[in-house]
Amino acid sequence: MSKVRGKNVDIAGLAQGVLSGDRRSIARMISIAENSLETAHEQMEPVFSKTGQASRIGITGPPGSGKSTLVDALTSLLRKKKLTVGIVAIDPTSPFTGGALLGDRIRMQGIGLDPDVFIRSMATRGSLGGLCAAAGDAADILDASGKDIVITETVGVGQSEVEIARVADTTLVVLCPEAGDAVQTMKAGLMEIADIFVINKADKESSARLTVDIRGMIELKTYDKADWKPPVVETSATQGTGMEKLYELIENHRKYLEHDNRLHNKRVSSAVRKIQDIVISQVEKKAWRENQEEYIRQLGAKVVNGEMTPYAAAGIVFEHIKSNS
C-alpha cells in the first residue's frame, strides 16, 4: 500500500491490472501519474519494464489544424486493421472558463465506446514540467497495458508543448492552410520535429499551395543518404481521404527505424527527455510548489528591494533543494 494524496492505494495491484489491460486500473494509474508517481514509482516497476512493445505516434500542429479529427480518422483506420489504440490528448486549459477546452473530444465518443480504444485527456493546468512527465507516464501505462499503437496528441504551441509529441517513434505534424503558412510553421518550431507532414483539410484550394511550400522548405535542408526525408501527405480527416496513404507512410517510417539501431537510439532520446522532465518536475515541486510559495516570495521581495541579485537568490533556492531532498 502506498499513500497517494493521503489515501492508501494498492499500487502493485493496480500495476497488475494495467498489465492485464483492465480499463479501470489503467484510468486509476494515469490519474496517480497526473498527481506525480514519485512516491509510487517502485511499485510501478512492473509497468515500466513492460513498455516498448507499442508503436508510439506523436501528433502535433497549430491550433485549428484539425489534429483531433485526424486522430479520430487514424484510429478508425487502425481499428479496421485490428490494432488496439491508446490515446493521450493534451488539452489546453482556459483560466477564463475554468476548465480544459474539451470541445474537440466530444466528437470522439464514437471511437471512445470501442473497448479496444482508450482515450485520456490531460489539461495543461499548473506546471509544464509536471505535465510533460505525466503525459510520458500515461503513454508508458497504455504501452504496458498492451495497446498496439499509442498516440500522443498535443497542440504545437511552444517548445515544451511540441517536445511532448516529439517523444514518439514517429511524429506527425498536422498543418492546414487556415492555421498559418509555412513560415509560421517554421517559427513555431514544427519543421524540425516532423517525420511526416500531414496537410489536413485537403479539400480546400489553398492546401496545394501549402504542400508546395512545405516541400520547398524540406528541400532547403541537407539530407544524407541515410536520413529520413519527411514526406508530405494531403488528407481530409473529416471525409477520411488520404488516411490509407498516411498509414503507409507511418509503416514506411517504422520500417526505416528498424535498421541501424535507429529505433533504439530514438527511444533512448525519448527516455532521456523523460528523465529530464521528471527531474525538472521534482525541482519545481521541491523548490516552489509544495508549501514553498511564501519562502520564494520573500526571496523575490529581496531581489526587488535590491538586497540580493536574482542569482544569489537562485543559489539559496538551490541549497534549499539539496538540503530538503
Place this chain on the structure above:
Amino acid sequence: MSKVRGKNVDIAGLAQGVLSGDRRSIARMISIAENSLETAHEQMEPVFSKTGQASRIGITGPPGSGKSTLVDALTSLLRKKKLTVGIVAIDPTSPFTGGALLGDRIRMQGIGLDPDVFIRSMATRGSLGGLCAAAGDAADILDASGKDIVITETVGVGQSEVEIARVADTTLVVLCPEAGDAVQTMKAGLMEIADIFVINKADKESSARLTVDIRGMIELKTYDKADWKPPVVETSATQGTGMEKLYELIENHRKYLEHDNRLHNKRVSSAVRKIQDIVISQVEKKAWRENQEEYIRQLGAKVVNGEMTPYAAAGIVFEHIKSNS
C-alpha cells in the same frame, strides 16, 4: 577579472559602463548574459541593484499578429514623448535555415539608428530555461542602463514563451483576425496574461468581429471592483492609428499599479519567476548540458532496456546534481 568562455573579462568595468548607458558595454553585458551570468553575477551586483526604474512592457501574441510592427510604432511614439527605449526581442530559431528568423527586425532599422533606442534580438536556440533567464537579464541590464521603457517582445506560442512577456509591469497581447480567432487565443493561454488587448491591423473588416469576441470573453470572467479589467484597443501599426489610445491605456495601467502595493507585488512575482528560470537553467546545465550528455544517454539506455524506471534514473541525476554543486 572574470573568466567568460575562457577569456578574461572586466565585468566590474562593464557594469559601470552599463550604468553610464554606454551602448558597447550594454551589448557586451547582454552577450555575457546569453552565455550565462552564473560565474559573473557577483560583479553584476551594481547592475541588479539599479534595476526597477524603468517601466517594463511585455508584448506577445500569435505568429503573424504584427507584434514587431507594433513595437516599431509604439517606440516611435515613445520617442516623440522624449522617453528612451530598450527592446529585447525573442526570435524563433529555425533549424532548417540555421539562423533566427530575423526578417521582422530588418524593418526596425529606422528606430535602430536612434541612439536613445537599444534593440537586442535573442534566438530561442537551445534550452528554454536558459533563454528565459537570459531575456530577464537583458531586460534588467537595459533597465539599469537608464532606459525609461523596457519592452520585451516574444511570440505567444506556448506556456514558457508566453511567460517571458508576462514578466513585465504591463503585458500587451497583440491579436489580428488572420492569426486565429478568439477560441484559439484562449487555447494558446494568451487570455489570462493580457493587461491590454491590442487588435492590430484594424483596417481589416474582420477586426471588429474579433474585438467583439474578445470583449465577450472578458465579460465571461468575474472581476472584483479592485481588479484591472483588460481594455481592448484597435490599432493599425503600419498606419500608426490607435497608438495614442494604446499609450493612454498603458499609462492608465501604470497608474492602476501605483495603488495598493500592486506594482511591488507584480514585481515580486516577476522576480520569483526570474529566480525560478535561473534555478531551472542551472539544473539543466549541471545535469545534462555541460559534458553530461553521454552520462544521461547511458541512463536513458538503461530505461529503454527495462533495467531501471525513469524515476529511478531521475533520482540518480538528482544525486548527481547535488554532489556536483
